[in-house]
Amino acid sequence: MILSCRILFTGSAIALVSFALGEPRWRQSYDAGYIDQSGAYAGGSEIMHLVAHKGKMYAANGYWVDARWVIPPEGRKQSAQVLRLDQADGEWQVDLDTGKTNGMGLEYMKGNVLKSVTFTRDRSGGLLVQPRRLLVMAAGANFEKGGAVSVWVRDDENENWVHNLVRHGSSAGGIRWVPRDMEVHRDKVTGVERLFLSLGNPGIISGTYDESLPGKIRWERHLEHPFLSEGSFRTRPLGITRANNSLFFSEGGAIYQRVDGVPARYRVVLDLHEDTDTDVGGIRGLSAVRNPRGGGESLLFIWAPGARSASQVKRLDPDGRGGFTLHDEVSILDLMSRKLGVEVSYTLGAHNMMYPVVDPGTGETIHIVGFQGNIRGKNELRWKGSALYGGAMYAVRRGDLSYTLHEINNEYKPGKPVLVSPRAFCLSPFSDNGIYIGGHDASRKISDDMAWIFEAPLEVALGQTKGRDAELIEKESLRSPRLMNGPLHELRIYSAAEGRHGDLIKRFKDHTDRIFRRHKLEALGYWIPTGGPAKKRRRLVYLLRHESRYDAYRNWVNFSNDREWERVLDKPEFQGLLAKKPESVFLNEKPYSRLREVAIKQPGGIYELRIYAEDRGETTALENWFEGQLRPLFSKHGMREIGSWAPFDKPSSGTSFFSLLYHKDRDQVEAAWKGLHRDLSSKQEAVNEDFLSTQSDVIFLRALGFSPLK
Structure with a gap:
């Protein structure tokens, strides 16, 4: 047996890949x-899509529950990326x-859609001289009171991307x-050809090909469905496909068919009449397949209504009279349970379409369906800290409606990398008869740099030939040391x-503080204001101690996933x-700060929180004045x-400085500050009592009964 090796040195990553010829x-x-x-940093917690386009491979990643999104080392969140592979043995x-590249300061957590689309008509329906293939990326940006959907189109000739803000609006009502x-x-x-794009709850929008535009797509001003008077969808539309020369899309438990014409309208061809969890989505992976009961095409999908989903594969067949008949094919949950020999309590499948490939042996078109699942028992096969199976399983559906299960990189065993979920499949564009598979699903768990892509000969992926395990890439961590200090x-x-102020305090007293301690969130004090306008009196202020910024990130994620905490909420x-959304600022304690020495155990005093905001860039002067004078x-x-503290991250409003003082009572507060002002005024040095006027907020507080600092 002849072995050849390839070693790649890229930044701090060293990849060793061996091939047994x-x-x-x-x-x-x-x-x-x-x-x-x-x-550029090539990272991600998930691979969302894989697309072959003009002889190259492209992948869209995401940064859900990834440190570079949650606690970016350079202060700006790392947004989703499109990765490119130029050759089979190259590096992404x-x-x-x-x-x-959006020019608007927007941040995008996930690369939600990536497709290579082909236009054959212009916006008036005229035939193009040559079909135009475009690589199109769509992503959503969500902020506190609104959201937006952007589209990028790749300019293949100049090797750059053109951005277009397609739509933006309010997020009120859970949009x-x-x-x-x-x-x-x-x-x-x-005869007009359109690209239809789901925006999320707001609905479906369309665009036509326009050669005169930099991005080549002219998006309509109004939504295609639902229209202005009809509001928005309750859940996100998850799939759009064509079957029998008609357009279909799914939303929640319903499938809609477009009735072409002016104006176009939509009719519901299936409604499963069951409440769906918008995070799970309901009908997933909507795809067109050959009708096994007659001519034309059927619609294949997975039904996943909520947290107890069995990922039931269903098929909608045309009945020849303009209607449809519904058929159950298989339960992914049952398949997974039999394969692993363990109880499976939940499965989620078809993050994208049911991917079609032609079996090289038989010539028939088969479909690949990725999924993930929670298992009870065989805990060594779980992703640590969760019920999720650590491997990445997928089903192969054949034309005779039989299903077989397979795994990325063979059967998962302890010590192998955690993969969880294959989301994207794509045949290789490199003429090597291979298939690329990418994925992972963060599932609200820390997933720093857990995005992956594997490749195998198609016959290996289909289970027709046994393939050896991959020799995995080894690399050094690029985590910022600053986050570990x-x-x-x-x-x-x-x-x-x-x-609701009383209920908020009760939640902290009876539940939050105890669950905090379970997850190493050390509370030093809980306070409420002693006066001020009604809105400001309804505040609750508390201070936590963390071993590092990264520990804070990890412990908060674990806290948010605590099952008891979910029941409390x-x-x-x-x-x-x-x-409104809670305010949070991470703070570095000044060397002269005395917090470690403080132990106030007797109730009754007044705390004074002073926040200094200095927007003239005089950071050092402010801190020197505070410490020295x-x-x-x-x-x-x-x-x-x-x-006394300075912000861990530079605040957007300018330089800030935080001070927490303690007084016996309110009378002492007024007397103390009057005396302090007199002392400062009597100094002959050129100082700067002006700094006293730079504070943006002064809050007088009293400690709650369960506060460590009384």
Whole structure:
């Protein structure tokens, strides 16, 4: 047996890939977390899509529950990217960074849709001289009070991308701007060819080919469906496909068919009449397949209504009279349970379409369906800290309606990389009879650099030939040392809705504080304001200590996934507690701060939180003034210094500085500050009592009964 090896040195990543000539095997094509040839960070927690386009392979990634999105080392979130592979034995390069190229400061967590689409008609329906193939990327940006959907079209000649903000609006009422699919369809009545794009809850929009535009697609001003008077969808449309020369899309438990014409309208051809969880989606993976009961095409999909989903594969057959008949094919949950010999409590399948390939042995078209699942028992096969199976399973559906299960990189065993979910499949564009498979699903768990892409000969992926395990890529971690240093503190301020302040305090007293401790979230104090306007009196202020910024990220994720905490949030008395999103700032304690020495155990005093905001760029001057001139006067005037901090990250409003003081009572507060002002005014040095006027907020607080600092 002859062996050949290839060693890649790229940044700090070292990839060692061995090939046993003549012996098929799996190969890891991408392992997130390295610097590419242009100096860009190639990472991601998930691979969302794989697309072959003009002889190259492209992948869309996402950064859900990835440190570079949640706690970016350079202060700006790492947005979703499109990666490019130029040759089979090459290295993936960053081709598009959605955050850096939109020109509007928007940030995109996931590369929601990536497709190579072909236009044959112009916007009036005229035939193009040559069909135009475009690589199109769509992603949603969601912010506190709204959202937007952007589209990028690749300019293959100049090797860049053209951005277009397709739609933006409010997120009130739970509206989520999350595109999931796109499809080209030519209207049978008008002859106009359109690219249909789902925007999330807002609905479906369309665009036509326009050679005069830089991005080549002219998007309509109004939604195609639902129209202005009809509101929005309750859940996100997850799939769009064409079957029997008609356009279909799914939303929740319903499938809609477009009735072409002017105006176009939509009719519901299936409604499963069951409530669906918008995060899971209902009908998933909507795809056209050959009708096994007659002519034409059927619609194949997975039914996943909620947290107890069995991922039932269903098929909708045309009945020849304009209607449809519904048939169950198989339960993915049952298939997975039999394959692993363990109880499976939940499955989620078909993140994208049911991927069609032609069996090289028989010539028939078969379909590949990726999925993930929770298992009970065989805990060594779980992704640590979750119930999810650690391997990546997929089903192969044949024309006779039989199903077989297979795994990426063969059977999962402890010690192998956690893969969880194959989301995307694509035949190789490199004439090597291979197939690329990419995925992972963060599932609300920390997934730093867990995106992956494997490649194998098609006969290996279809289970016709046994392939050896891949020799995995080894690389050094590029995690920023700054995120690992500590300790540091976190100041959080909650604003309760009117009439809910007492319930908010009760939630912290009876539940939150205890669950915090379970996840190493160390609370140093809980306070509420002693006065001020009604809105400001409804605040709750608390201070946490973390071993590092990365520990804070990890512990908060674990806390948010705590099952008891989820049950607490489900209680009616604890719903709708907040008037706005909590404020949070991470703080580095100053060397002279005395927080470590403080132990106030007797209730009754007054705390004073002072937040200094200085927008003239005089960071050093502010801190020097505080340390050298203000602090020495605290003890003279009966003030007790609890702690002093500077922000871990530079605040957007300018330089800030935080100070927490303690007083015996409110009368002492006024007397102390009057005396301190007199002392400062009597100094002959050119100082700067002006700094005293730079504070943006002063909050007088009293400790709650369960607060460690009383």
